Structures are given as C-alpha cells and as structure tokens.
Amino acid sequence: MTVPKSHPNGPSIAATGTQSLPGHHVRLGVEKPLKLDCGLEIADFPIAYQTYGELNADKSNAIFVCHALTGDQYLAEPHPVTGKEGWWDLMVGPGKTIDTERYFVICPNILGGCMGTFGPKEINSESGKPWGLNFPVITICDMVRCQVLLLDHLGIDKLFAVTGGSMGGMQVLEWASKYPKRLFAAIPIAAAAHHTAQNIAFHEVGRQAIMADPDWCEGDYLNQGKNPTKGLAVARMAAHITYLSDQSLHRKFGRRLQDRDALSYGFDAEFQVESYLRHQGITFVDRFDANSYLYITRAMDYFDLAANHDGNLADAFKDTPVRFCVISFTGDWLYPTEENRRIVHALNSVAANVSFAEVESDKGHDAFLLDEPEFHRLLKGFLDCAGKNKADAGNE
Amino acid sequence: MTVPKSHPNGPSIAATGTQSLPGHHVRLGVEKPLKLDCGLEIADFPIAYQTYGELNADKSNAIFVCHALTGDQYLAEPHPVTGKEGWWDLMVGPGKTIDTERYFVICPNILGGCMGTFGPKEINSESGKPWGLNFPVITICDMVRCQVLLLDHLGIDKLFAVTGGSMGGMQVLEWASKYPKRLFAAIPIAAAAHHTAQNIAFHEVGRQAIMADPDWCEGDYLNQGKNPTKGLAVARMAAHITYLSDQSLHRKFGRRLQDRDALSYGFDAEFQVESYLRHQGITFVDRFDANSYLYITRAMDYFDLAANHDGNLADAFKDTPVRFCVISFTGDWLYPTEENRRIVHALNSVAANVSFAEVESDKGHDAFLLDEPEFHRLLKGFLDCAGKNKADAGNE
Numbered sequence: 001m002t003v004p005k006s007h008p009n010g011p012s013i014a015a016t017g018t019q020s021l022p023g024h025h026v027r028l029g030v031e032k033p034l035k036l037d038c039g040l041e042i043a044d045f046p047i048a049y050q051t052y053g054e055l056n057a058d059k060s061n062a063i064f065v066c067h068a069l070t071g072d073q074y075l076a077e078p079h080p081v082t083g084k085e086g087w088w089d090l091m092v093g094p095g096k097t098i099d100t101e102r103y104f105v106i107c108p109n110i111l112g113g114c115m116g117t118f119g120p121k122e123i124n125s126e127s128g129k130p131w132g133l134n135f136p137v138i139t140i141c142d143m144v145r146c147q148v149l150l151l152d153h154l155g156i157d158k159l160f161a162v163t164g165g166s167m168g169g170m171q172v173l174e175w176a177s178k179y180p181k182r183l184f185a186a187i188p189i190a191a192a193a194h195h196t197a198q199n200i201a202f203h204e205v206g207r208q209a210i211m212a213d214p215d216w217c218e219g220d221y222l223n224q225g226k227n228p229t230k231g232l233a234v235a236r237m238a239a240h241i242t243y244l245s246d247q248s249l250h251r252k253f254g255r256r257l258q259d260r261d262a263l264s265y266g267f268d269a270e271f272q273v274e275s276y277l278r279h280q281g282i283t284f285v286d287r288f289d290a291n292s293y294l295y296i297t298r299a300m301d302y303f304d305l306a307a308n309h310d311g312n313l314a315d316a317f318k319d320t321p322v323r324f325c326v327i328s329f330t331g332d333w334l335y336p337t338e339e340n341r342r343i344v345h346a347l348n349s350v351a352a353n354v355s356f357a358e359v360e361s362d363k364g365h366d367a368f369l370l371d372e373p374e375f376h377r378l379l380k381g382f383l384d385c386a387g388k389n390k391a392d393a394g395n396e
Numbered sequence: 397m398t399v400p401k402s403h404p405n406g407p408s409i410a411a412t413g414t415q416s417l418p419g420h421h422v423r424l425g426v427e428k429p430l431k432l433d434c435g436l437e438i439a440d441f442p443i444a445y446q447t448y449g450e451l452n453a454d455k456s457n458a459i460f461v462c463h464a465l466t467g468d469q470y471l472a473e474p475h476p477v478t479g480k481e482g483w484w485d486l487m488v489g490p491g492k493t494i495d496t497e498r499y500f501v502i503c504p505n506i507l508g509g510c511m512g513t514f515g516p517k518e519i520n521s522e523s524g525k526p527w528g529l530n531f532p533v534i535t536i537c538d539m540v541r542c543q544v545l546l547l548d549h550l551g552i553d554k555l556f557a558v559t560g561g562s563m564g565g566m567q568v569l570e571w572a573s574k575y576p577k578r579l580f581a582a583i584p585i586a587a588a589a590h591h592t593a594q595n596i597a598f599h600e601v602g603r604q605a606i607m608a609d610p611d612w613c614e615g616d617y618l619n620q621g622k623n624p625t626k627g628l629a630v631a632r633m634a635a636h637i638t639y640l641s642d643q644s645l646h647r648k649f650g651r652r653l654q655d656r657d658a659l660s661y662g663f664d665a666e667f668q669v670e671s672y673l674r675h676q677g678i679t680f681v682d683r684f685d686a687n688s689y690l691y692i693t694r695a696m697d698y699f700d701l702a703a704n705h706d707g708n709l710a711d712a713f714k715d716t717p718v719r720f721c722v723i724s725f726t727g728d729w730l731y732p733t734e735e736n737r738r739i740v741h742a743l744n745s746v747a748a749n750v751s752f753a754e755v756e757s758d759k760g761h762d763a764f765l766l767d768e769p770e771f772h773r774l775l776k777g778f779l780d781c782a783g784k785n786k787a788d789a790g791n792e
Contacts (some may be wrong), residue, residue, distance in 0.1 A: 038661035137661035143438065197645035197669040204670045205634045207663065208677070209605055212626035230608035238601045238634050241594065249593035254698060263698060265434035265692060266534035267603065271697065273593040274600045281604070294663060301667065302659060304651060333729075 020118050023050045023073060028149040037139040046152055048116025049108035052092060053075050053100035059156050060390075063098060064147065064183070065107040066164030066171035069296055070288060071238075072115040073107045076100070081287045090371055097376045098383070103160065110171075111146045112138045112296050114289035115255065118146075121222060121289045132291055133219035140167070140303045144174045151182065160390065161383065163187035165368030166335065167296070170242050170303050173343065176324065177305060177316040185323040185386045187379065190332050190368045192339035193313055193346070194304040199334070202242055203297040206235030210290050219291055232290045233281030240280045245331035245364035249273060249289060306346075313346035322349075323389065324354040325382040327368075334365040415475050417512050419446045419469060424545040432616070433535040443546055444512025445504035448472050448488060449496035453551050457788075459494060459779075460543065460579070461503040462560030462567035465635075465692055466684060468511040469503045472496070479684045493772045494779070495690040499556065508534045508544045508565075508692050510685035514542075517618060517685045528687055529615035536563070536699045540570045547578065548671055556786065557779065559583035561764030562731065563692070565697050569739065572720065573701060573712040581782045583775065586728050586764045588735035589709055590700040595730070599693040602631030606686050609620040615687055619716055620690075626684045629677030636676045641727035641760035645669060702742075709742035719785065720750040721765075721778040723771065751778060 025048050028034070030142035033043035050073040065075060065088065074080065109117035112135070134224045151159070162175045162183045167193020169281040175184040192199075210216055213231025213396055217224045241249075253273035257263070260270070269275040309315035309330060324347055328340035337358045347354040359375045361367040367375065421444050424430070429439035446469040451458060461471060461484065471478065471484040488494045488501055505513035508531070516531035547555070558571045558579045565587020572582040588595070606612055608629025613620045637645075649669035653659070656666070665671040705711035720743055724736035733754045743750040755771045757763040763771065 045447045080713045133663075136695050137663075171421045180630065194651065196642060197649045197651065197667070198640075200651070200667050201633075201637045201645060201669050201673055204665075204667075204673055205630060205637065208633060209608075209630045211663075212609065212630055215611060234601060234605045234608055234630065237597075237604060242603065244594075246592060249597060253593045255590065255593065255596070265531075267607075267694065269528075269600075271593070271600075273597050277597055277600055278604070341473070390550075 005265040021048065023048055023116070024149070025116060026153055028146060028153060029169050034142075034145055034149065036142045036145075038136050038137055040136045042118065042136070045118035046122065047108050047111075047118070047146060048076070049073050049106060049150060050077070051107075052105040053103050055104040055154075060158070060160060061102060062104045062106060062154075063319075064151070064155050064159045064162040064175075064334075065092070065098075065105060066143075066147070066162065066168035066169045066175075067107060067110060068164065068166035069300065070236075070284070070293075071168070072113060073109045074115075075107050076105070079287070082283070087369060088165070091376070091379075097380045098163075106150075106154070108147060108150055110143045110296070112143070112292060112299060114292040114365045119289065120219075120291035120295055130222040132222065135291070135295060137298055138295060139299050140170045140174050141178065143299065144178065147171070147175070148179055148182065151152060157182070160186040161182040161187055161386065163189065164191075164377075165189040166191060166365065167300050169335075170300065170305075173305055173316075176242075176320060176322045180320050180322050183322060184390050185325065185382075186323045186339075187267060187327065187382065188343065189327045190329055190335050190340075190365055191343075192303075192335040193306060193316075193343050195301045196339075200301045203301055203376075204237060205238050207294055207297060209234035209238065212228065213290075216290060219294075221290070227285070228290045229285040232285045232288065232293060233278075235239050235293060236284040236288075237277045237281045240277060242334045243364055243366045245333065245362050247331060248364050252276070313342065314349040317347055317350050317352055320350065320352050321388050322352070324352055325377070325379070325386075326354060328358050329361045329363070329365070329367040329372075329375075330358060331362040332365040411630040417444065419444060419512070421512060422546065422549055424542060427449050428544065430538075430541055432532055432541075434532050436532045438514065438532070441514035441542075442512060442518065443504050443507075443514070443542060445469050445546060446471070446473070447501060447503075448501040449499050451550075456554070456556060457498060458500045458550075458552050458555050460547070460555045460558040461488070461494075461501060462539075462543070462558065462564035462571075462757060463503060464505060464560070464562035464564045465696065465704040466632075466680070466689075467564070469505045470507060470511075471503050472501070475683070478679070483765060486765075487772070487775075493776045494559075499779075500545075500548070502544055504543060505659075506539045506692070507699060508539070508688060508695060512690040515685065516615075516687035516691055526618040528618065531687070531691060534691060534695050535568050535750055536566045536695050537574065539695065540567050540574065543567070544573070544575055544578065552585045553578070557581040557583060557782065559585065559775075560587075561585040562587060562761065563696055565731075566696065566701075569701055569712075572716060572718045576716050576718050579718060580786050581721065581778075583721045583723065584736075584739065585723045585780065586725055586731050586736075587739075588699075588731040589702060589712075589739050591697045592735075594698045598634060599697055601634050603632040603690055603693060605692060606633065612686060615690075617686070623681070624686045624767075625681040628681045628684065628689060629674075631689060632680040632684075633673045633677040638730045639760055639762045641729065641758050643727060643758040644760050647758075648672070709738065710745040713743055713746050713748055716746065718748070718759045719782050720748055721775070721782075722750060722752045723775070724754050724772075725759070725761070725763040725768075727755060727763065728761040729760040756757060768777070 033041035076092040171187035172188040213228035215226040216228035306313040318393040328337040429437035472488040505511040565584035568584040606627040609624035611622040612624035702709040724733040
C-alpha cells in the first residue's frame with residue numbers, strides 16, 4: 001500500500017454522493033497540509049459538519065460534540081439516509097440537557113468517516129477513483145487535528161466544552177490533552193484512555209468478517225460495483241453485543257421466540273435476540289462504508305493516550321486548566337468504570353479540576369445514547385456549574 | 397428442509413474419512429430407532445468413542461466425560477488430526493486427577509459432531525452424499541440419548557460419575573435429570589442450565605459468519621468441493637473471545653505488538669492479540685466441520701432444562717439420588733457463577749446432595765481446561781469422597 005505524500009488538491013467528490021447530503025461542507029488544509037500520525041500529509045480535504053443553536057457574540061457558548069464509531073454529524077435531526085431520529089436527539093435540542101437555546105453545538109463527521117468528511121470512500125482526484133485502502137491509516141489524534149482546523153475555520157478560539165461518548169470520549173481526552181487552551185471543559189462519557197486486548201480482539205473479529213467477504217475485493221469494492229454487506233453485517237452484530245449488557249439483553253429478549261410458540265428445529269431466526277441482531281446487521285450496511293469501519297476501528301485500537309508520555313497517563317494532563325467531568329455506567333463492560341477511574345486517577349494526580357460520576361444503569365455501553373435521567377441530570381448540572389465558574393473567572 | 401422419518405440403514409461412511417480415525421466405532425439404534433426431540437427418528441448410526449483405563453469386574457468405576465462445543469473423544473492422547481495433546485490431558489491419565497489407574501473413562505464424540513459420530517458431514521446412504529442441512533436439528537438431550545445407548549452397548553448399568561465442562565456440563569445436567577438411576581455422581585463444570593440471550597447472540601454471530609461465506613453453499617459445500625473456512629474462522633474468533641477473561645487477555649497480550657517495535661499503520665495483525673485470534677481461527681478450520689458448528693451451537697441455544705418443567709428448574713431434579721458437585725470459575729463471563737448458583741439453588745430446594753465450589757481464577761471460561769490447582773484438588777477430593785460414600789452405601 002502506497003499513499004502519495006500529499007493528498008488531492010482537486011475537488012473531492014464523494015463516491016456515493018455525500019456532497020449532496022444536507023448540512024455544512026468545508027474544505028480544510030487548503031493553505032497548509034495537515035500532517036498525520038502515520039507521517040503522511042493530507043491537503044484540501046472535505047469536512048462535513050452540523051451545527052445547532054446560535055453562536056453568541058463573544059463566541060463563548062460553543063459545545064463541540066465528538067461522535068462514536070458508527071455515529072455521524074446528524075445528532076439532533078432526522079438522519080438523511082435512514083430517516084431515523086438523530087443519535088443524540090434525547091440530549092441535544094431546545095430545552096434539552098444540552099440546550100440549543102443556550103449553546104451553539106458543533107458536530108463534524110470524523111476523519112475516516114463516510115458521511116461527507118474525508119474518508120476511504122471519497123474520490124481520489126488523481127485517480128478519479130475512491131481512495132479505498134490507499135487512504136492513510138488514521139488515529140484518534142488525527143481526527144481531533146481536523147476538528148481543530150474546523151474550529152479555526154469557524155473563528156472560535158475557545159470552546160465552552162467538548163463532549164462525546166465511547167470513541168467520542170476518546171476524542172474528548174485527546175482534545176484536553178493536546179489542545180488544553182482551546183476548551184474550558186471536557187466531558188468524556190463511557191470512554192477509555194486506551195483500548196484493551198479484549199477491545200482490540202472484538203474489533204479484529206469485525207475486521208476479519210469484512211475482509212472474509214469476497215465482495216470486499218481487497219478493499220476495492222466501490223470500483224468493482226460490489227459491497228461487502230454480509231461481512232459488514234456480521235461485524236456490526238458482533239460489535240452490537242458489546243454495546244449492550246447481559247441484563248439488558250435478558251430484559252429485552254430473554255429466551256423468547258420470534259413469531260412462534262414452539263421451537264422450529266431449524267436455522268431461521270428462532271429467538272427474538274437473533275432476529276434483533278440480524279436486523280441490526282442488515283440496516284447498518286445501508287448507511288455505513290465497510291472500509292470506513294476498518295479505518296475507524298483501527299484508530300480506536302491504536303488509541304493509547306499514555307503511550308506518548310512513557311506510559312504515564314497523568315503526564316497527558318500535566319498543568320491542565322481544563323475542567324473535567326468523567327462519566328461511566330455500571331453496566332458498561334466495553335469501557336467499564338475501572339477504565340474511566342484510571343482517567344480520573346491520572347487527573348487527580350496532576351491536581352486537575354475533575355468530577356467523576358458512575359451512573360447506575362444496566363443498559364450497557366449504549367446507556368450514553370439512552371434516556372437515563374440520572375446521567376442527564378448530572379451532565380446538565382455540570383454544564384450549569386461550569387458555565388457559572390467560567391463567568392466567575394471572568395470568562396478566562 | 398425435509399428429513400426422512402428414518403435414517404440410513406446401510407453402512408455410513410464418513411465424508412472425509414472419519415471411520416479411519418483411531419479409536420472405537422459402533423453403530424447404535426440398529427434394532428430400534430432413536431426418536432429425537434424434533435420428532436424425527438435416527439437408526440443404525442455411528443458413534444465414535446475413546447476409553448482410558450480398565451473397567452473393573454463389577455463395572456463400578458466408569459466415569460463418563462462429555463465434551464464441549466469444539467471438543468471430541470480424544471481427551472487424553474494426541475489428537476489424530478492436529479497432533480496436539482488431548483484437550484483434557486492435564487486432567488485424565490495415570491495418577492492424574494481423574495486417575496485412569498482407578499477409573500475407566502469413556503468419552504464419545506457427540507451426536508452432530510464431526511469426528512466419527514453421526515453428524516452433518518456423514519454420508520446419507522440413500523443419496524450417497526453428506527447429510528449437510530438435511531441432518532436433523534438436535535438437542536443436548538438427543539446427545540445424551542445417544543450416550544445412554546452407548547452405555548447400554550458397553551453393558552454398564554450405572555456410571556460412577558458423569559462430568560464435563562461448558563456444553564459438557566449441560567450434558568451432565570441432562571444425564572442427572574433424565575437418567576438419575578444411571579449415575580452415582582454428577583459433576584457439571586462451568587456450565588449453565590440454559591442459554592441466556594447474550595449466549596445465543598454470540599452463537600448467532602458465529603452462525604451468520606459461516607452462512608455469509610459463499611463457500612458455505614447453503615450448507616452443501618462438501619458436495620461442491622468447497623469449505624467455508626473464512627466464515628468458520630471468524631465464528632471461532634468471536635467465540636474464542638468469550639472463552640477468555642478480559643484479565644487473561646490483558647496478561648497474555650496487553651497492547652503488545654506482534655513482531656515489531658512501532659505501529660505500522662496498516663491492517664496486518666499488528667497487535668499480538670490479533671495474531672493470536674487469527675491463529676485460533678485458521679487452525680480451527682482444519683479440524684472442524686462448519687455445519688457441525690451450526691448444529692451444535694443450535695443445540696446449546698435450545699438448551700433450557702427448566703423449560704420441560706414449567707420453568708421450574710428444581711423439578712428437573714426432584715427426588716434425585718445423584719450426588720452433585722457443581723463447579724464454577726470467578727473469571728468466567730460466558731457461564732458465570734451466577735448461572736451455576738441457579739443450578740445449586742434448584743438442587744438445594746429439592747434437598748439434593750450437592751457440593752458447590754466457585755474456584756478463584758482469572759483465566760475465564762477456559763479455566764476448566766487449564767492447570768488450575770484448586771480446581772483439580774477439589775475435583776479429586778469430591779471423587780475420593782464420592783467413592784467412599786458409594787462404598788459405604790453398599791454400592792447402591
């Protein structure tokens with residue numbers, strides 16, 4: 001795999017019409033290329049983003065939301081492909097926990113994504129074909145580098161807060177560590193400061209499922225008019241199990257049968273949980289690009305915030321002025337409380353300003369997307385207090 | 397899918413030479429067909445089994461071992477296909493915990509298996525082709541029904557003990573519930589009395605991975621000279637994660653890189669855990685049949701011992717004369733202690749003779765296969781005591 005030292009300068013038109021998706025589109029790295037962790041540079045590349053609410057006069061009310069592995073910029077409005085409500089519709093909107101009558105909310109599709117931001121399905125203007133596996137391997141830090149460029153483009157010096165769940169939380173940690181002067185508060189939710197062996201293992205199963213699909217065509221499926229939908233669906237199914245707790249699966253489905261009263265002694269979706277999982281797999285492939293899935297899971301596996309500080313996580317936050325609110329969920333076995341507590345311990349050891357809350361929930365990792373009143377109450381409380389602190393501090 | 401009411405009467409020759417595998421082979425159901433849970437009957441079908449040690453004169457020293465999902469009858473000798481040591485070599489042998497100088501150990505390949513017992517890769521003598529998906533859907537109870545026929549064939553009225561881990565433990569529970577007079581002691585290890593929604597979900601991912609592989613050919617791959625190795629490898633990888641604890645993966649691999657000092661920014665097996673998982677997948681397909689994997693996981697998902705007793709697990713053991721020793725491992729998240737405790741509570745509520753031990757181990761579900769001294773000590777202790785009790789009771 002060779003990737004040119006500099007990336008396309010011509011117009012980058014998305015492979016499947018992502019430029020025609022609603023919302024904002026901007027080209028970044030036009031004047032100066034962006035250097036990635038892998039050593040390659042990208043230039044003049046597209047970022048798609050959404051905003052909700054209004055930026056105030058002194059540009060002090062901006063909350064930046066980082067999305068998770070399979071999320072995108074449509075967090076508080078119907079999704080343009082699926083028609084389903086935004087993934088954080090419960091959280092973000094007028095009068096909601098992140099109140100768009102008070103805050104200006106910004107959410108870009110991440111680097112490597114497939115909803116209009118530069119990713120493997122975008123067209124390489126030199127070859128006229130989708131980048132595919134010629135797209136450079138990216139990191140969480142690379143995603144955040146692009147987000148900082150977007151912030152510059154928007155003319156915002158300092159965010160009131162950066163937040164996000166799961167991989168979104170990893171980006172929050174990266175923001176706070178690398179760009180502490182660009183944000184007042186950081187709220188990583190259900191996140192971790194590194195991927196464990198088990199986290200990597202589950203992702204590797206997903207990647208192998210995609211790569212095992214002959215329609216993946218060694219990553220060249222878009223050029224060959226194919227789509228590895230079966231492999232991607234299996235990857236999604238495996239991952240989806242890790243997003244739910246054993247208890248929530250039990251409560252939702254138990255051993256109940258699907259559309260029948262007795263065992264059928266066959267291989268159809270016999271149990272409700274099978275039918276549900278298959279549905280999760282099948283619907284996912286309509287809105288997600290298989291190569292994006294490979295790149296983003298890889299970025300997550302690479303994530304290890306302490307690694308650049310000789311393994312000492314605390315050094316990633318040394319002298320930080322950022323106010324932190326770290327939130328975990330008791331039923332989350334993907335990024336459990338223990339992993340979040342490691343972040344808090346590191347912050348404590350550098351005397352950072354940090355609140356830590358473990359929310360009681362048996363809904364699993366996905367609790368950050370769901371209607372968990374305690375979670376919403378404490379997030380709103382933190383935003384209110386942080387806002388007051390910020391005002392008291394003379395807006396710093 | 398249609399299955400004839402009665403199965404082959406002619407010689408059943410295995411599709412890939414399983415009849416030539418070492419060990420004992422017998423045909424059962426010759427005089428009278430065996431009725432399965434699905435309502436179909438099978439007749440004159442092969443069972444392959446191994447024995448270790450010598451049956452004593454009064455036939456009172458037989459221990460029956462039931463193997464797990466991917467196990468087979470070669471528990472205490474090199475595997476004829478892989479050459480690796482037997483899967484319970486640490487447990488069974490002269491002077492070992494299950495001492496073959498004292499006990500006569502019997503272990504058959506299960507119904508639905510692929511090492512010589514009747515399963516989907518065996519030849520249907522009527523069509524001359526492998527059964528494939530025409531093989532009937534089987535249950536854990538069906539497996540045990542065949543084992544009882546084998547016991548009759550061996551002329552043994554009563555086993556000293558039946559034991560096994562994981563799915564082997566499910567068979568043990570079925571033995572104790574349905575045939576309490578045929579065994580003195582039952583030792584289910586790291587088992588459960590039913591499959592949870594999460595258990596079913598993981599199996600469904602594996603099945604979908606196999607079925608997504610075009611070389612599966614709708615189950616007809618043996619006739620078409622194909623083998624869905626990629627799909628089966630992904631299924632094995634996903635399952636393998638559930639056999640290990642997060643801690644054991646961390647201890648074994650952590651985030652260590654494979655054969656390199658720095659990140660390579662590619663999709664090769666970069667982390668050791670990826671390399672390990674890929675190896676698990678690749679080596680598995682050499683010794684296992686994909687359709688067998690579908691049938692056996694289905695049997696496990698169907699397993700719900702309480703279901704035939706109006707959901708009351710205790711009724712499955714009412715008035716049982718069997719001595720139980722239930723063993724779980726703290727680090728097992730596949731069939732955790734909680735599930736084993738349910739079995740013990742049910743046994744307690746019918747005043748059964750039951751010992752329960754939760755062994756401290758962070759090795760995950762696979763601890764029952766490993767060198768866990770506490771586990772071996774308590775199993776040996778139970779066998780010694782049960783033997784003494786049996787002698788005191790005049791051999792009942």
